[in-house]
Amino acid sequence: MRVGVVGGGIVGLAVGAELLSRGADVTVYDPAPDGTDGAWHVAAGMLAPGGESVFEFPQLERLLDASNELWPEFAGALGDVGYDAAGTLGVALTADDVTEMAREWKHQKLTPLTGSQLRELSPALSPRIRAGAYSPTERQVDPRRVVSSLRRVLDGHLLRRHISDLSQVDADAVVVAAGCGTAELTGLPIRPVKGQVLRLRGEPGLLTHVIDGAADGRHVYLVPRADGEVVVGATQEERTDRKPTAGGVHDLLRAALDLVPGLAEHELAEVTVGHRPGTPDNAPIIGHFTGNVYVAAGHHRNGVLLTPITARLVADLVLTGTTDSIVDDFTPGRFGCA
Ligand SMILES: Cc1cc2nc3c(=O)[nH]c(=O)nc-3n(C[C@H](O)[C@H](O)[C@H](O)COP(=O)(O)OP(=O)(O)OC[C@H]3O[C@@H](n4cnc5c(N)ncnc54)[C@H](O)[C@@H]3O)c2cc1C
Numbered sequence: 001m002r003v004g005v006v007g008g009g010i011v012g013l014a015v016g017a018e019l020l021s022r023g024a025d026v027t028v029y030d031p032a033p034d035g036t037d038g039a040w041h042v043a044a045g046m047l048a049p050g051g052e053s054v055f056e057f058p059q060l061e062r063l064l065d066a067s068n069e070l071w072p073e074f075a076g077a078l079g080d081v082g083y084d085a086a087g088t089l090g091v092a093l094t095a096d097d098v099t100e101m102a103r104e105w106k107h108q109k110l111t112p113l114t115g116s117q118l119r120e121l122s123p124a125l126s127p128r129i130r131a132g133a134y135s136p137t138e139r140q141v142d143p144r145r146v147v148s149s150l151r152r153v154l155d156g157h158l159l160r161r162h163i164s165d166l167s168q169v170d171a172d173a174v175v176v177a178a179g180c181g182t183a184e185l186t187g188l189p190i191r192p193v194k195g196q197v198l199r200l201r202g203e204p205g206l207l208t209h210v211i212d213g214a215a216d217g218r219h220v221y222l223v224p225r226a227d228g229e230v231v232v233g234a235t236q237e238e239r240t241d242r243k244p245t246a247g248g249v250h251d252l253l254r255a256a257l258d259l260v261p262g263l264a265e266h267e268l269a270e271v272t273v274g275h276r277p278g279t280p281d282n283a284p285i286i287g288h289f290t291g292n293v294y295v296a297a298g299h300h301r302n303g304v305l306l307t308p309i310t311a312r313l314v315a316d317l318v319l320t321g322t323t324d325s326i327v328d329d330f331t332p333g334r335f336g337c338a
Helices: 010-021 058-078 095-107 115-121 143-153 179-186 246-259 261-265 307-320 325-330
Strands: 002-006 025-030 088-092 112-114 131-135 158-160 173-176 191-201 210-215 218-224 229-233 267-278 285-290 293-297
Touching: 002 010, 010 025, 010 143, 010 293, 010 307, 058 143, 058 307, 058 325, 088 095, 088 115, 095 131, 095 210, 112 115, 115 131, 173 179, 173 307, 179 191, 179 267, 179 293, 191 246, 210 246, 218 246, 229 246, 246 261, 285 307, 285 325, 293 307, 307 325
Parallel strands: 002 025, 002 173, 025 158, 088 210, 173 293
Antiparallel strands: 088 131, 112 131, 191 229, 191 267, 210 218, 218 229, 285 293
């Protein structure tokens, strides 16, 4: 079967690689198949299925958990992509921060930890931190390395082309996985949600876990890589521009340094802006769209986490016409556009 995948971001590449491994004749279309335009290039790569966004949406929580379980095998097949299973420390600076973060920890059934217990696990944490919790199942991966590996798998199958109309794709089946670009191609309600992210660089080893915290009402996460880079994210703004702002950078740095004062000596190496492909219910759109067209888009804050399961579900659908019922609540049809 000849399959055209529109969009060579993390989702499109993973779908393409899965289809290729099952014998399909795959072409992935992207205006910059070796570029850095997608949200994946900005994303921190937290694999965090338990965030607040799922409190009211158990089907989404199930999908996130299922994809999280696929990550060790998915990463293993791609080589060293920075998959790190050390887990996440949730931390809160003030009493108000504790009240807010505790809802999340309670939902995830995590055991609360005191400030000194947290510092035993991660000595770089500020002595001002009041409380926290350890989540062993919230891990991380480096999305840039994942994309590099997937591009290698798809070598010879990537075509430099912007698709402006799906009729330009000559294939038996078409998968639209164009992130925010999916709206223009399908009319599906996907909107860009701006996020600013910083990359700090210093000596490796300051942090050993992902830190997901609140400091005086400012939310921040710190994702330490083995080479000493620490990714600091992220703002969430209903804007379409690509400008980093003084306020955004200030809020991220202030919260990061409040939680881990030792980061002050790190180099501020990168400030990047990306757009999460958001949907009205903050859940992805995965499934048959119309005719020979399928959609794998709208992954919003969790596109990296959801990559392995999306690839598997879409490949099933395209090649066999059916897949696991876990996807039933995420079809394009729920927005009445198909
Ligand atoms: C600030 C920020 C932080 C994030 N942190 C995390 C995180 O920690 N964990 C997590 O799981 N997720 C995170 N995400 C979300 C994640 O990055 C996205 O959900 C994910 O990248 C979506 O993947 P995608 O392939 O659908 O889209 P993208 O990664 O955006 O890729 C889309 C691709 O489609 C191509 N394209 C677009 N239009 C067309 C067209 N017409 N024709 C051909 N090609 C086209 C683009 O060039 C691009 O290469 C974050 C996102 C942001 C912005």
